[in-house]
Structures are given as C-alpha cells and as structure tokens.
Amino acid sequence: MEIVIKASQFILSLSLLIVLHELGHFIPAKLFKTKVEKFYLFFDYKFSLFKKKIGETVYGIGWIPLGGYVKIAGMIDESMDTEQMKQPAQPWEFRSKPAWQRLIIMLGGVIVNFVLGWLIYVFLMWGYGERYLPxxxxxxxxxxxxxxxxxxxxxxxxxxxxxxxxxxxxxxxxxxxxxxxxxxxxxxxxxxxxxxxxxxxxxxxxxxxxxxxxxxxxRYPFMIGQIPKESLNAESGLKSKDLIISVGETPVKYFDQAEAILQQYKGQKTTIKVLRDGNEVSVPITVSQEGKLEIVPGSVSGKDLEKLGYYQLADKKYSFAEAVPAGTHKAWNTLTSYVKQLKKIFNPSTGAYKGLGGFISIGSIFPSEWSAQTFWSITAFLSIMLGFMNLLPIPALDGGHVMFTLWEMITGKKPSDKFLEYAQIIGFILLLTLLIFANGNDIFKLFK
Structure with a gap:
C-alpha cells in the first residue's frame, strides 16, 4: 500500500508538471498562429492509451511515462518528422515565424515551470507558514x-x-x-x-x-523506551519515558553524555536520577560489561524537546503580502541549491554522479501517507528542477532550441534543417544515455 501511495503521488505530480510545461509551449504557439498537431501526456510510440482530435490538434495520453510533448508543425523535435521539413514552408509553421516568436514559444515551458514552482511556494508560505529549528x-x-x-x-x-x-x-x-x-x-x-x-x-x-x-x-536526552525481560535492569524500577538526568554523581543532559559516562561503570552498580512526571527519582541500576543499560531508548518528540527546554522552535505565519517575498526566497534558494548539486554531479572527483537517480529515486521522496503540504512542496521543487534541466543548452531540450535561435538572432544565420536534425539525434542519444544511467543507478541500489 505504501508503494501505491508513493507511486500515485509521483504520477500525479509528474502529470501535472508535464501538462503545464507543454501548455507553456502550446499557448504562445497558438497566439502566434502556429499549427500544433499534437498535445500529449507521455509518449505514444506506436499507439496511444487515449486520443481525441479537437480542431487541428490531437490531444492524447501515451503509454511511455517518460515525459510529454507538443508537436508543432514545421519544427524538428522529438517526432523527427523530417518528411514534413522537405515540403515548402507554410505560413502556419514554426519555421516560418520570426525568430523572436520562436524564442518565446520555446521558452514558454521553462517559464511555466519556474513560475509554477514560485507560485506554489508563495501559497505554501501563506497557507502553512514555516515551523523550523533555527x-x-x-x-x-x-x-x-x-x-x-x-x-x-x-x-x-x-x-x-x-x-x-x-x-x-x-x-x-x-x-x-x-x-x-x-x-x-x-x-x-x-x-x-x-x-x-x-x-x-x-x-x-x-x-x-x-x-x-x-x-x-x-543532541537529544536519554529517555527510557522498552525494558526487555532479560535485561540486567528489568527489576531496577526503571519505567518507560523516564528521562535520565544524572549518572552516579554526574549530571547529564544528552544521550551522548549519559552513554559516555556509563562506560566508566562497566560491570558495576550505580544510581541514576531520572525525571518522571516532573519529579526527580533515584533508581539503582546495573551496567553491563559493555557499558550498557540493556534497554531500548525511547524517542522524544520535537514538541516535548521544546517543552523540556532543549530547543526553541520558530513558528512563522505570513500574510499574503509577506508570503510573496518569502516564497520568492524559497524558490531562489531551491534553484541555486539544485545548480550547485548539478555542478557536483558533473565533477567526477566528487563521485556525486553515483548518487544520480531516476524514477525510483524521485518517487521515493514522496511520503507514504498523503500530505497536501508535502505533496505541493515536492511538486514545487520538481517544477523548478525540470525548468532548469530543460533550459540546459543540449539539443533535444528546450535549451538547445533556444541556443540555436539565439545564435540565429545574433549572427543573422539560421542553422540548416539537416544540422538541426543531426543535433536533435545527438541530443536524444545523450538524454537516453543519461536516463539509462540514472535509472540503472536506482536498480543497482535496490540490489545492493
């Protein structure tokens, strides 16, 4: 059931991001009177799960969940429709439009990704605020x-x-x-x-x-959890949720302190003081030869840590006007952090490439229980990540098309269709190699 919940959230988030990204290309294409032949969620090699033609565009859902696309007439893209490119250019085709219009059409998807991520963060700040440990x-x-x-x-x-x-x-x-x-x-x-x-x-x-x-x-306090029947201290008087505040004559505040001091009493008897229902209670205990109490430590919630005076959390609420800069700051930090991670991945000496993950890694970051706040937070992160990835100057990505269009605008020379065709093939091979490597890493980790 846990896998189903994670997978459902992943597919929902991915579908939303793909549709909105492609809508970012579709809308300016239609505004500039460019013919859009297909609008697809997922790829439809050989057949579609669903398709319906409305006007001049076929809308559909493919069976290969590796992304989505809009097929714009007169453009060398994922469809590799070179036959169309051999025909005389038509006024409704992408290649017939001015460079500035083609640039806007190609940038539309990544702009939607960045704006969507930013908007989600703004509304998360407004709706939920922030609660964190400074x-x-x-x-x-x-x-x-x-x-x-x-x-x-x-x-x-x-x-x-x-x-x-x-x-x-x-x-x-x-x-x-x-x-x-x-x-x-x-x-x-x-x-x-x-x-x-x-x-x-x-x-x-x-x-x-x-x-x-x-x-x-x-650092957190040493709280007693379970006391096994075979423990040396099963009959000591220790109780679940006792909080150790001293060992022997030495006051302790944290688990690591208590653990270190217990090593001094290996194989001996001593007395510890615990905090129980707000009162200090002395308990005689026996320390094992390994310096352990032979109990299962308990966990302390963030709320209890705050109540006990260990840590003071910050709880920020934002008006909508305050949420805009807070969300902008969050979106910017997300983007810059991702860029830094990408730099590490492309530096072989860091070994970061070994941690590159595919669909399993992305799907695993979703929680096993539904949480609207967490779902939208992850979706915002993925939206910004996909926006930046698509902006990379790699043929077959939006950034590749943008790069060639900018070259044309600067030099006045348009790359030939044959050059664009070969560039698209090379870019597709690069992306396929990266996809295989990332998902191969996931599979390797599962077996490991």
Whole structure:
C-alpha cells in the first residue's frame, strides 16, 4: 500500500508538471498562429492509451511515462518528422515565424515551470507558514554520531557557524549545505575553526548507503523506551519515558553524555536520577560489561524537546503580502541549491554522479501517507528542477532550441534543417544515455 501511495503521488505530480510545461509551449504557439498537431501526456510510440482530435490538434495520453510533448508543425523535435521539413514552408509553421516568436514559444515551458514552482511556494508560505529549528538555537552543538560526520572533521558539541561563508538559518538545511559546500566554519570550545569539506564527501555518502541527512544529528536526552525481560535492569524500577538526568554523581543532559559516562561503570552498580512526571527519582541500576543499560531508548518528540527546554522552535505565519517575498526566497534558494548539486554531479572527483537517480529515486521522496503540504512542496521543487534541466543548452531540450535561435538572432544565420536534425539525434542519444544511467543507478541500489 505504501508503494501505491508513493507511486500515485509521483504520477500525479509528474502529470501535472508535464501538462503545464507543454501548455507553456502550446499557448504562445497558438497566439502566434502556429499549427500544433499534437498535445500529449507521455509518449505514444506506436499507439496511444487515449486520443481525441479537437480542431487541428490531437490531444492524447501515451503509454511511455517518460515525459510529454507538443508537436508543432514545421519544427524538428522529438517526432523527427523530417518528411514534413522537405515540403515548402507554410505560413502556419514554426519555421516560418520570426525568430523572436520562436524564442518565446520555446521558452514558454521553462517559464511555466519556474513560475509554477514560485507560485506554489508563495501559497505554501501563506497557507502553512514555516515551523523550523533555527540553527542558532542549537546552543550545545550537534551530535557527531556517524562516521561521515567525523570524516568531515566534526565533533559532538560543535556549533556550525557557516558553510562557504554563508550563515545557516535553519538546522535542517545543514545536510544539503554540506553536500553543496566546499568549506565550513565551526565554533568549538569558544574557538572558531575553518575546515575544508572533502571533495569525495558525496561519494562516501553514496557508497555507505546513507540518507542525505543522516550524518548530522541533534543532541537529544536519554529517555527510557522498552525494558526487555532479560535485561540486567528489568527489576531496577526503571519505567518507560523516564528521562535520565544524572549518572552516579554526574549530571547529564544528552544521550551522548549519559552513554559516555556509563562506560566508566562497566560491570558495576550505580544510581541514576531520572525525571518522571516532573519529579526527580533515584533508581539503582546495573551496567553491563559493555557499558550498557540493556534497554531500548525511547524517542522524544520535537514538541516535548521544546517543552523540556532543549530547543526553541520558530513558528512563522505570513500574510499574503509577506508570503510573496518569502516564497520568492524559497524558490531562489531551491534553484541555486539544485545548480550547485548539478555542478557536483558533473565533477567526477566528487563521485556525486553515483548518487544520480531516476524514477525510483524521485518517487521515493514522496511520503507514504498523503500530505497536501508535502505533496505541493515536492511538486514545487520538481517544477523548478525540470525548468532548469530543460533550459540546459543540449539539443533535444528546450535549451538547445533556444541556443540555436539565439545564435540565429545574433549572427543573422539560421542553422540548416539537416544540422538541426543531426543535433536533435545527438541530443536524444545523450538524454537516453543519461536516463539509462540514472535509472540503472536506482536498480543497482535496490540490489545492493
């Protein structure tokens, strides 16, 4: 059922983005009296799941869910309809239109993608606001519990001041900023220290199968969860949801502190103090030879952490007028972050190419339960991502057509149809290779 919910959201989001992107080409084409022969969601090689002709345009749904297209008369595109191009140019064809009109038609799709992403972020800010943990409120620093954190040069208790000289406002931004960044500044024992991010850091994340955010953690208290019957402390008097506040005579605030102090009592008996229903209670315990209590730690919700005074969350609400700049800031940060990630992918020394994913990776980012806020947030991200990808100057993408049209406008020389045909083929091969590689990565990860 979880897979069905994820897949349904993915298909819905993808379909919406494809239709609106192609509508961005369709509308200016019709405004400039250019004939649009087909408008398709997904590709229809050999046959269609559905099609209906309205006016001069056939609207349909294909069976290959790799995108969509509008077939504009007199244009070398995905259809590779070279026979049409051998005929004399007609006034309603794309090739007969002035360069500036052709440029607008080709830019229409990516403009829709960028505007759609921005609008979604604006309305999300207006409707939901933001609730997050300010990085400056992490007073006692991070927990470097993962080997990847130590590879970065982090230690438990480090306060992360900035990455690439940029102050980080939200704690949950840290993982992606480390992935995109080259250097960072921390505060350790009152001293500011600058460190380089290893070039192959992303490669290490991929190789170890780590999720992007798993190498940096908040420090949280040691709460008792379950106490197995075979535990040394099954009869100690410990109860579920007890919060450890001291071990022996040493006060503790965080799990990592309690864990370290318990190592000093290996194979011994001692007393711990716990916070239970607002009261301090002393409990005699036995520490195993491995320095463990032999219990299952419990989880503490963000609301409880805030109530206990560990972290103070920010809760921002926006009027519509305030949501516009907030949404614009969010959209811009999303775009710049994605561009940084793309640069890392094209730099072989980072190993980021190994993390490139296809449909499985994209589908997996959707939650297993429906959440309108999360769905639209992911859709906004994908819209901006698709807009930028389509703008890359690669033949077969909108950016390739834009590049050739700009060349024509600057030089006054229009590329020949034969040149455009070969460029389209090369671009299609490049995209197909990238598609196979990305989805091959997904399959490899599944088996791994």
């Amino acid at each position: 990085n400056e409120n992490v007073k006692d620093g991070i927990w470097a519990q993962d080997e990847l954190a130590t590879d970065l040069g982090l230690q438990t208790g480090d306060k992360i001041v900035s990455i690439d000289g940029k102050k980080i406002e939200k704690f949950d931004q840290l993982p992606i900023e480390f992935i995109n960044g080259n250097s960072y500044t921390i505060e350790r024992n009152g001293e500011k220290i600058e460190k380089e991010i290893p070039v192959d850091f992303i490669s290490k994340i991929v190789d170890r199968g780590k999720e992007a955010g798993s190498f940096i953690s908040l």
